[in-house]
Amino acid sequence: xxxxxxxxxxxxxxxxxxxxxxxxxxxxxxxxxxxxxxxxxxxxxxxxxxxxxxxxxxxxxxxxxxxxxxxxxxxxxxxxxxxxxxxxxxxxxxxxxxxxxxxxxxxxxxxxxxxxxxxxxxxxxxxxxxxxxxxxxxxxxxxxxxxxxxxxxxxxxxxxxxxxxxxxxxxxxxxxxxxxxxxxxxxxxxxxxxxxxxxxxxxxxxxxxxxxxxxxxxxxxxxxxxxxxxxxxxxxxxxxxxxxxxxxxxxxxxxxxxxxxxxxxxxxxxxxxxxxxxxxxxxxxxxxxxxxxxxxxxxxxxxxxxxxxxxxxxxxxxxxxxxxxxxxxxxxxxxxxxxxxxxxxxxxxxxxxxxxxxxxxxxxxxxxxxxxxxxxxxxxxxxxxxxxxxxxxxxxxxxxxxxxxxxxxxxxxxxxxxxxxxxxxxxxxxxxxxxxxxxxxxxxxxxxxxxxxxxxxxxxxxxxxxxxxxxxxxxxxxxxxxxxxxxxxxxxxxxxxxxxxxxxxxxxxxxxxxxxxxxxxxxxxxxxxxxxxxxxxxxxxxxxxxxxxxxxxxxxxxxxxxxxxxxxx
Amino acid sequence: xxxxxxxxxxxxxxxxxxxxxxxxxxxxxxxxxxxxxxxxxxxxxxxxxxxxxxxxxxxxxxxxxxxxxxxxxxxxxxxxxxxxxxxxxxxxxxxxxxxxxxxxxxxxxxxxxxxxxxxxxxxxxxxxxxxxxxxxxxxxxxxxxxxxxxxxxxxxxxxxxxx
Ligand SMILES: Cc1ncc(C[n+]2csc(CCOP(=O)(O)OP(=O)(O)O)c2C)c(N)n1
Numbered sequence: 258x259x260x261x262x263x264x265x266x267x268x269x270x271x272x273x274x275x276x277x278x279x280x281x282x283x284x285x286x287x288x289x290x291x292x293x294x295x296x297x298x299x300x301x302x303x304x305x306x307x308x309x310x311x312x313x314x315x316x317x318x319x320x321x322x323x324x325x326x327x328x329x330x331x332x333x334x335x336x337x338x339x340x341x342x343x344x345x346x347x348x349x350x351x352x353x354x355x356x357x358x359x360x361x362x363x364x365x366x367x368x369x370x371x372x373x374x375x376x377x378x379x380x381x382x383x384x385x386x387x388x389x390x391x392x393x394x395x396x397x398x399x400x401x402x403x404x405x406x407x408x409x410x411x412x413x414x415x416x417x418x419x420x421x422x423x424x425x426x427x428x429x430x431x432x433x434x435x436x437x438x439x440x441x442x443x444x445x446x447x448x449x450x451x452x453x454x455x456x457x458x459x460x461x462x463x464x465x466x467x468x469x470x471x472x473x474x475x476x477x478x479x480x481x482x483x484x485x486x487x488x489x490x491x492x493x494x495x496x497x498x499x500x501x502x503x504x505x506x507x508x509x510x511x512x513x514x515x516x517x518x519x520x521x522x523x524x525x526x527x528x529x530x531x532x533x534x535x536x537x538x539x540x541x542x543x544x545x546x547x548x549x550x551x552x553x554x555x556x557x558x559x560x561x562x563x564x565x566x567x568x569x570x571x572x573x574x575x576x577x578x579x580x581x582x583x584x585x586x587x588x589x590x591x592x593x594x595x596x597x598x599x600x601x602x603x604x605x606x607x608x609x610x611x612x613x614x615x616x617x618x619x620x621x622x623x624x625x626x627x628x629x630x631x632x633x634x635x636x637x638x639x640x641x642x643x644x645x646x647x648x649x650x651x652x653x654x655x656x657x658x659x660x661x662x663x664x665x666x667x668x669x670x671x672x673x674x675x676x677x678x679x680x681x682x683x684x685x686x687x688x689x690x691x692x693x694x695x696x697x698x699x700x701x702x703x704x705x706x707x708x709x710x711x712x713x714x715x716x717x718x719x720x721x722x723x724x725x726x727x728x729x730x731x732x733x734x735x736x737x738x739x740x741x742x743x744x745x746x747x748x749x750x751x752x753x754x755x756x757x758x759x760x761x762x763x764x765x766x767x768x769x770x771x772x773x774x775x776x777x778x779x780x781x782x783x784x785x786x787x788x789x790x791x792x793x794x795x796x797x798x799x800x801x802x803x804x805x806x807x808x809x810x811x812x813x814x815x816x817x818x819x820x821x822x823x824x825x826x
Numbered sequence: 827x828x829x830x831x832x833x834x835x836x837x838x839x840x841x842x843x844x845x846x847x848x849x850x851x852x853x854x855x856x857x858x859x860x861x862x863x864x865x866x867x868x869x870x871x872x873x874x875x876x877x878x879x880x881x882x883x884x885x886x887x888x889x890x891x892x893x894x895x896x897x898x899x900x901x902x903x904x905x906x907x908x909x910x911x912x913x914x915x916x917x918x919x920x921x922x923x924x925x926x927x928x929x930x931x932x933x934x935x936x937x938x939x940x941x942x943x944x945x946x947x948x949x950x951x952x953x954x955x956x957x958x959x960x961x962x963x964x965x966x967x968x969x970x971x972x973x974x975x976x977x978x979x980x981x982x983x984x985x986x987x988x989x
Pocket of ligand 1: 734
């Protein structure tokens with residue numbers, strides 16, 4: 258049967274079993290919206306800004322391992338979406354973004370709402386397509402879904418000119434896709450895996466460094482089994498939190514710029530390091546020269562060959578799909594006659610416990626002013642550690658990462674790579690669509706939340722009972738912290754003046770607002786929010802200490818063992 | 827070190843910008859880039875000349891391989907290979923210079939392919955240093971314009987880059 262391009266788009270989404278499309282209409286996508294109107298297999302979520310559509314689709318994916326789908330119009334629709342796309346790209350999140358384009362004959366004419374979408378998005382997508390013939394549409398969409406999800410995942414954009422959506426052709430959705438230029442499934446090299454096992458068993462001071470790849474590839478369970486069977490310490494990156502249970506005794510917490518003392522020290526003092534789905538990012542290892550300055554053997558498992566030996570030279574590279582490689586490692590370990598040297602391991606743990614006893618995350622909660630860390634600790638207690646936590650970007654993000662102990666993967670949703678302020682609220686929406694019964698809290702700051710505050714309206718429309726934990730310090734806190742530490746206390750433009758009354762603002766959008774000013778009120782207010790207001794969106798505006806800083810801290814360009822610790826308390 | 831990288835890439839609109847964009851985005855050095863369709867019209871072949879440490883060249887080949895449209899990448903400089911570049915030079919060739927210019931062109935196995943009363947266009951192929959040497963050999967002030975294609979490369983012996 259002959260279908261129009263618009264009908265084909267809808268049919269493809271049905272074939273891909275898409276549940277939600279996050280989008281915003283406009284001229285060039287009107288045929289698609291018209292077909293969308295006539296179907297009920299998936300729901301469309303009308304956001305209030307295209308950036309939020311992409312963030313919501315992104316979090317939908319991060320919290321479920323399904324592909325997030327967005328639909329935006331040409332020109333400003335696309336440019337608004339770019340921040341969202343770049344955010345997803347930096348964190349390797351599989352998305353399919355469908356964008357409208359001006360009719361084929363108008364391309365290049367500076368037509369109304371025309372922009373070079375493929376050109377603008379090229380550096381921030383895994384791949385993109387411009388569909389020039391309706392007969393290519395179905396196969397292009399199939400490729401988009403395939404590319405987004407396989408290999409190292411990422412966003413794929415399909416740009417469709419308006420005339421194509423109104424032309425007809427025979428529809429057939431390909432069952433499989435073969436591309437001679439793209440063959441992502443790679444099995445880890447078994448010789449390398451053998452070498453890794455040998456190295457791991459001979460280690461005296463081993464260390465497991467686990468990144469976001471563990472989450473993305475659903476390898477958390479396998480990693481946990483692997484680490485526990487060896488009894489080796491594990492640290493998680495910001496993107497990897499939940500990939501190994503934070504409450505496990507083998508967990509050293511997060512590493513990096515704001516990592517724990519024990520995690521960073523162990524990174525610098527181990528003799529064998531195994532990096533699992535991590536990429537030695539600058540916020541994680543600090544200065545690469547300093548990092549490489551100590552001698553240790555490094556095993557690196559990653560699906561993306563270009564991640565290997567990019568910033569740090571490694572001894573045993575293993576390119577492969579993480580769960581498969583972990584399976585094989587586990588098998589070889591179990592079959593091997595060797596065991597880790599118990600004496601050396603005990604001495605190593607003794608050293609680690611000494612580092613732990615520094616209690617690098619300690620802070621003091623007095624009677625008058627609410628400490629932001631305290632709010633997160635109470636949030637953890639009140640939600641039983643079982644909520645989905647999204648965050649924005651800034652100090653609050655680091656405190657959430659440090660003090661909420663994630664035991665499960667896909668529970669911690671934040672923008673690690675691009676560091677995009679404004680993701681928190683749309684992320685919480687996306688999480689809730691993917692997990693309709695889940696408790697979802699968005700930890701944010703008064704700066705970040707205002708970058709997508711309009712989504713309170715979307716949240717109302719879809720009755721999303723998100724809990725917003727606003728750590729309100731009246732500063733762009735992370736900026737203020739750097740200005741205090743590195744720019745002689747000159748707080749250039751980091752004070753946030755003329756803040757709205759967030760309680761009234763929440764109420765204006767039809768939600769519940771709360772202002773919490775005293776430490777004693779923190780826990781009761783949280784309890785009220787998560788019980789009495791279980792089904793409401795609650796905006797909790799916590800007035801927190803304006804001077805609090807995030808510690809420990811490895812200053813940019815410094816080595817991991819050169820941490821600045823909290824002032825003696 | 828100077829490297830010559832050969833790429834087979836799907837002959838799609840925008841393929842060239844994916845490659846050149848990659849080089850600029852990642853601050854990779856690019857000395858020359860040539861591209862044209864192959865005998866199989868669905869594929870284009872590129873030759874890129876770049877310089878960088880071994881680590882940088884390794885990243886370049888890995889990042890190129892990561893591009894969805896790229897079918898194959900080889901670093902030709904890893905083994906015996908041939909590189910050739912074509913140059914067209916328009917020179918002033920009047921009076922006593924006319925004979926001299928022809929003589930030098932002959933020495934370099936150049937061909938004169940366009941002639942006026944006072945100028946020649948000389949066509950020259952060879953590796954980059956031969957073309958440089960030719961420009962050095964003639965009187966600089968006689969050069970009116972030059973155009974070079976950039977290097978194309980191919981492996982020697984039975985090193986074949988094909989799908
Ligand atoms: C879109 C965007 N613009 C600017 C920045 C730079 N930046 C990083 S943290 C930060 C301050 C965030 O302030 P707030 O949301 O109030 O959180 P706090 O640090 O106070 O917890 C800024 C401006 C950013 N990350 N993202």
